Amino acid sequence: MYKATANLLIACSFLWMIACSSPNAATADLIPTDYVNPFIGASTSVGAAGVYHGLGKTFPGATTPYGMVQVSPNTITGGDNGSGYSDEHKTIEGFAFTQMSGVGWFGDLGNFLVMPTTGKLLKVAGKENNDSIEGYRSAYNKVTETAKAGYYSVELTDYKIKVETSATPHCGILRFTYPSNNQSRIQIDLARRVGGTSTSQYVKVIDDYTIQGWMKCTPDGGGWGNGEGKADYTVYYYAQFSKPLIDYGFWSADIPDHWIRKRDEVVSIPYLTRVSQAPVITGKKELEGKHLGFFTEFPTKEGEDVEMKVGISFVDMEGAANNFKQEIASKNFDQVKKEANELWNKELSRIQISGGTDDEKTIFYTALYHTMIDPRIYTDVDGRYIGGDYKVHTSDSTFTKHTIFSGWDVFRSQFPLQTIINPGLVSDELNSLISMADQSGREYYERWEFLNSYSGCMLGNPALSVLADAYVKGIRTYDAGKAYKYAVNTSCRFGNDSLGYTPGVLSISHTLEYAYADWCISQLAKALGKEDDAKRFFEKGQAYHNIFDKEKGWFRPRNVDGTWQAWPENARLIEWYGCIEANAYQQGWFVPHDVLGMVNLMGGKEKVIADLVDFFNKTPSSLLWNEYYNHANEPVHFVPFLFNQLAVPWYTQKWTRYICEKAYANEVEGIVGNEDVGQMSAWYILASSGLHPSCPGNTRMEITSPVFDKVEFRLDPKYYSGTKFTVIAHNNNIDNLYIQKALLNGREYHKCYLEFEDIAAGGVLELYMGNTPNKKWGE
Secondary structure: OEHHHOOOOOHHHHHHHHHOOOOOOOHHHOOHHHHOOOOOOOOOOHHHHOOOOOOOOOOOOEEOOOOOOEEEEEOOOOOOOOOOOOOOOOEEOEEEOOOOOOOOOOOOOOOOEEEEEEOOOOOOOOOOOOOOOOOOOEEEOHHHOEEEOOEEEEEEOOOOEEEEEEEOOOEEEEEEEEOOEEEEEEEEEOOEEOOEEOOEEEEEEEEOOEEEEEEEEOHHHEOHHHHOOOOOEEEEEEEEEOOOOOEEEEEEOOOOOOOOOOOOHHHOHHHHHHHHOOOEEOOOOEEEEOOEEEEEEEEEOOOEEEEEEEEEEOOOHHHHHHHHHHHOOOOOHHHHHHHHHHHHHHHHOOEEEEOOOHHHHHHHHHHHHHOOOOOEEOOOOOOEEEOOOOOEEEOOOOOOOEEOEEHHHHOOOHHHHHHHHOHHHHHHHHHHHHHHHHHOOOOOOOOEEEOOEEOOOOOOOHHHHHHHHHHHOOOOOOOHHHHHHHHHHHHHHOOOOOOOOOOOOOHHHHHHHHHHHHHHHHHHHHHOOOHHHHHHHHHHHHHHHHHEEOOOOEEOOEOOOOOEOOOOOOHHHOOOOOOOOOOHHHHOOOOOOOHHHHHHHHOOHHHHHHHHHHHHHOOOOOOOOOOOOOOOOHHHOOHHHHHHHOOOHHHHHHHHHHHHHHOEOOOOOOEOOOOOOOHHHHHHHHHHHOEEEOOEOEOEEEEOOOOOOEEEEEOOOOOOOOOEEEEEEEOOOOOOOEEEEEEEOOEEEOOOEEEHHHHHOOEEEEEEEEOOOOOOOOO
């Protein structure tokens, strides 16, 4: 939709709402893609966020569900701009074919940067608001900037060129509408990468319309974690132009071997100057180098369209060519756009809603859209993929390899959501993690996997949560014996074994997260009939006791010799005191597997309820980064559901509805923190639907206060006996946020939670809403 009118739906959707405004209108009439606004969260601005983490960090460009390719505008190369785009920037430096979604740590990908230009050839994008070096980046007309599911468009005002993008799962397409010009051009920066540069490239002209080649990305070129993420991948491409390659050439910059080529260095003036002085090379068919570019020039008439179609592979050039031929070779732009939209409608229809405002519907379906970007396909159309040993493997029929597992984030809501609506994806992800652990020879799970790299990002053992949660919910389409072995290995390698806690500056976060992961192993062991292991890991899950200081009444970081670290004034509110990206007040609630034990340590139920109420009451209404309920970061995402377990469920109802209202909006700044590869959005999908887990690894699903009058979850018959599970909220509105009574499949229901088997069997949960708490409902 046009960003300038982001609060309005397109005309046909608006007319539908007028005709079908009744809350009982058939959900089948709703077209999900009419309610997707990819600009939600598309900001990395630290200023708007008021904190170093920035905001959503999503990208607005075109992709398909879990697609390998994302064709998106890029506004910046350096800095902590993982998506390559931020709305406040006034210029675009090109359109890349790979992007990350919602991440910090400087990001990666942003490969194969294409830019249409006219006039003099410039070889660097230059800098926004900087006259020190001339570049080809262009201002763009914000009013014309349009983003929908599977489509993006904008006008580049410096060149008077309209750019449109769309995608298939393994390919992307660009359509450029040029002005009349004798020197129009398409140029490609083959070295470009969001957080640095590819370190070597290759390009070959193979016929009058086609080029192919590769771009090798290593830690020496920055990228994920500015090189600390150990990203090591090669992007292969097969690109075809609709106009013949008659006047074309290359540029090749001579980059000294001793130069650092990372995030800050590649956007420095000396580096850009060296690239800008690269000689233009013509009369050749192929070239390999450290910093290459390619261009093709041609005259254009006013309004002339030129298309460029590109197949991408992470396997080899043959894979890119085959992906191209299978998915996009015979299609034009409009056909690709139409099919991308159809793919999105099919996937987004896994959940259908009615009720709520237009903005709330847009927030919901855009959130669902964001949960369907990752983990993305890493397998070519012929079934080949790069494995954990960085060799080529061929998938069997059991799974499709996926990549980008933001474990520390997505185990909380993203994967529990997928267990309901897409258990096959959960199976694919677990098979991908198991095969990577196997092929790499490491035989343990990585916490933040990126294109086969064991990046070491964040902490805990989140893959164990995803594994246990899937297994207890009946998702078992993988080698459970091998999966369990690697889970145990992971705990032994990263855990509380040696001291019964983890010492150091992040002692609280480490110890609590490892304790929960060990409890997850105990659940898996129990389900597998390994009773001795189940008991051992259950006891390891009690490690949280070992960092609770009874004198201070809270969790406290501990040294290796058993002594406590100093307890400063306002210790619970000091960010990074014993915790990662959080304070002890926020992280300290993270004992989801043993809430009663935690409550006993903290002084009993009434004291804990009072502390929790105070925790929420002191939270600023913006819900931006803060010392209390900090929804912008994941450690607190389970906290609202503690009230259900403390037998005061009206507080869960109150605060989940409040968070849905305040932390999400139909605007660029509409996600209060990093999207984190689907986690922030998945929390909204579940909470606004009336259901959310409090502890993945068990089967309890907490009942919340739904935003919508009706939510239908479509179930997969390959995994579950039911066809759909429906939540209906009667008398629901902004004031009637409290549950008065409930019916499950027509029978009165008194509990404030469901078992997962109730959902998997299909059925209807009816909630009767009112404007005051019913303190007698919800056992």
